[in-house]
Amino acid sequence: MTIYPVLLGKKFQKLHPKLQHRYALPFDRAFYAEGMMSEIQNGSKLLAPFYQFASKLNFLFPESGENIPFTIVNRCLINQDDEAEVSWERTFFFPKAVRKFNAKMTIDQEKKVVKDYLGDVPLFYSDLLFDVTKDGFLIITSGTQKVVLGKKEIPIPNFLRGRVTVLEGYDEMKDVYTIHVSIYNSLIGRIMMYAGEFMESTR
Known part of the structure; x- marks a missing residue:
């Protein structure tokens, strides 16, 4: 049993059966999907240098657009700390650029949170809280966030969190699967939003 069923416990069975299939993620098989983002929006122009920097780490990116094709790949493996870890590889095919939004997730069973390290060279960390709606949807919200500098992790103040x-x-x-993601800051507003649909595929 991999990280999401362990984290959600009995709630996992309340997910829509297709979401149970998607998030079971056995060690011997990856989940591949492709679809279309009906809308992708970034935020303030003041964040442009940050988006450019983050894109080099395969984290956030400066492009916005409509009807953007994308793919998702999830794999579960045992990492160097002997923990079950899920990799997220999201690829967005803009007309003039291909962008990625990657992450690696493990769980803290005591705190009941997912530990989310963002980007290929993670400089940002977030606690994620997973829950299931009455309609069987998966809802994820963020908690504590940190800047990662080598082995040091520096907490981000509430007012600066995404x-x-x-x-x-x-x-x-x-x-089809449906997805809506919002990253918002109380001072500067939207950091990123995307919404779309996707279907499982094979490779």
Whole structure:
């Protein structure tokens, strides 16, 4: 049993069956999907240098757009600390650039949170809280966030945090997964938002 069923416990069975399939993530098989983001929006122009820097780490990026094709790959493995770890590889195919938003997740069973390290060279960390809605959707919100400098992790004050909300579901009429992600800061507003649909694929 991999990290998400362990974290959610009995709540995992309340997810839509397709989401249970998506988040079971057995060690011997990756989850591949492809789809379309109906909308991707970044935030203030003041953040442009940050977006450019983050894009080099495969974290955030400066592009916005509509109807952007994308892919998702999730794999679960045992990392060097002997923990079950899930890698997230999200790729967005803009007309003039290909951008990635990657992360690695493990769990803290005592705190009941996912530990999310963002980017290929992680400089940002976030606690993520997972829950299940009455409709069987997965909802994810952020908690403590930190800047990662080598082995040091420096807490980010509340007013500087990017508050993350993710809602992932399954549309039975269209037979597609649905996703809506919002990263918002109380001072500068939207940092990033994207929304779209995707289907499982094979490679």
